[in-house]
Amino acid sequence: MDIRVQEAPFDYGAETARFTDTCAGVGAVVTFCGIVxxxxxxxxAMEIEHYPGMTERALTQIAEEAGQRWSLEGCLILHRYGRMAPGEKIMMVATASRHRADAFAGADFLMDYLKSRAPFWKKEFSGDGAAWVAAKDEDEAALGRWG
Amino acid sequence: MTLEILYFAWLRERIGLSRETVTTDATTVAELVAELRGREERYALAFSDMSAVRVALDQDLSEFDAPLAGVREVAFFPPMTGG
Structure with a gap:
């Protein structure tokens, strides 16, 4: 399990390649990347605030939960905070499993939980000023899919 | 009891603090919120709509009726918007 919370940009291609190499021989790798x-x-611009300490703890718990539900051979969650411009990559997840169904379901689950259970808050800046992004009801409802 | 209280996102902006140390006799989160609300207008404003506020006790998501016994860190924030 690889959990990283950082301000600096990350190289999605390099991270995907490294994760895939680490899981060589596993069978299936699924990745997702969130972009501003x-x-x-x-x-x-977008600014992301987080709760240092709780963020890492919540992401670890979410990844552990995914590992209990599916047969995952590897799991990466990388999430940025701070200021980002449109087009910049905010975060990525990667999962690896022997067969694709576990990797797909695991990545889907990580994203659903990460959106409303990891302590990140987005603020958008435009010519009209700044506004905090409101949580969507459908994001909360999405958790219901997982029982 | 002495608690470290943290505020994030618009709660931090409305209250004008990211953290403070508070000595309180409150036994639950709800009692602590009531006490904070009574302090000053900015707290009353930040805690005016509790459906828009979440709480974590020692970095675990919790509920407003949760007891504060043994807790060191209380964080208040809006619903999370990661991903």
Whole structure:
């Protein structure tokens, strides 16, 4: 399990290659990358605040839970905080398993839980000022999928 | 009891602090919130809609009726928006 919370940008290609190499021979690797949306150029930047300590703890718990539910051979969660421009990569997850179903389900689960159970808060900056991103009801509802 | 209280996102902005040390007789999170609300307008404003506030006790998500016995760190924040 590899959990990283950092301000610095990351190299998605290099991280994916390294993770895949580490899991060589496993059979299946699934990756997901979250990117700052460019909603028609309306937004100048996004700032992500987090709760140091609890963030790492929550991500570890979520990854452990995924490992109990599916047969995962590897799991990476990398999430940035701080200021980012549209187009910048915010975070990534990667899962590895012998067969693809576990890796897909594991990555899907990690994303659902990470969105509403890991202590990150997004703030958007535009010409009109700054606004905190409101949590979506559907993100909370998505957790219900996992019982 | 002495507690370290942390505020994040718009709660931090409304209260104007990211953390403070508070000595309190509150036995639950709800009692602590009531005490903070009574302090000053900025606290009353930050805690005016509790459906928009979440709490963590010693870095674990918790509930407002949870007891504070043995707790050292209380964090208040809005619903999380990671990913």
């Amino acid at each position: 949306r460019n909603d028609g150029g309306a937004m100048d």
